[in-house]
Amino acid sequence: xxQLVESGGGLVQAGGSxxxxxAASGPASSSYAMGWxxxxxxxERDVVAAISWEGASTYYADSVKGRFTISRDNAKNTVFLxxxxxxxxxxxxxxxxxxxxxxxxxxxxxxxxxxxxxxTVSS
Numbered sequence: 001x002x003q004l005v006e007s008g009g010g011l012v013q014a015g016g017s018x019x020x021x022x023a024a025s026g027p028a029s030s031s032y033a034m035g036w037x038x039x040x041x042x043x044e045r046d047v048v049a050a051i052s053w054e055g056a057s058t059y060y061a062d063s064v065k066g067r068f069t070i071s072r073d074n075a076k077n078t079v080f081l082x083x084x085x086x087x088x089x090x091x092x093x094x095x096x097x098x099x100x101x102x103x104x105x106x107x108x109x110x111x112x113x114x115x116x117x118x119x120t121v122s123s
Contacts, residue, residue, distance in 0.1 A: 002026040002112040004096045009117030012086055016121070020081040022096030022114060029098070030074040032112075035059075035105035036081045038092035038119075045095065049081060050105035059106045064090075086121045094119050 008020040020036065035050035049070035050059040058070055067086075072079040079096065094117050097110035104110060 002029045002032060002098050004098060004112055004114035006094065006096045006114045006117040009094060009119045011120045011122065014086060014088055014121055014123050016086050017082070017084045018086065018119060020083070020094055020096075020117060020119075022079045022081075024077045024079070024096075024098060029077050032098040032100060033102035033105055034070075034072060034079040035097045035099070035110060036070060036079075037095045037097055037108070037110075038090075039095070039116075040089075040092040043092075045108070047105060047108050048094070050102060051079065052102045057102060059102075083119070086119075088121045088123045090119060091121050092119060093117065 003025045005023045031053050033052050036048045037045050038048050039045035051070045069082040096114035098112040099110045
């Protein structure tokens, strides 16, 4: 069982930046692919970015390419999402996720989920 705890959400003006963190704990948690998903009111949860367990492969949704960067520190069992040039449409609850397969995260699936952190971008 992997536990995921997100932090770093908040309120920011359009054009600003936020950095989300996700601390993972549990057996072999550093060997999991990790991802960030988001869910806006009235919409389905969708993948934002994902990173393979060793960090060699990354995936980004088209809507965030060039603005968001996913990274991980396996020594600290932590994954990050640096969000720059934020837009009001980025407003959502952001969830950290983990799975044994990188491809599953890209397919919007995951085995483990965090509780979510709210990101609100004002115009």
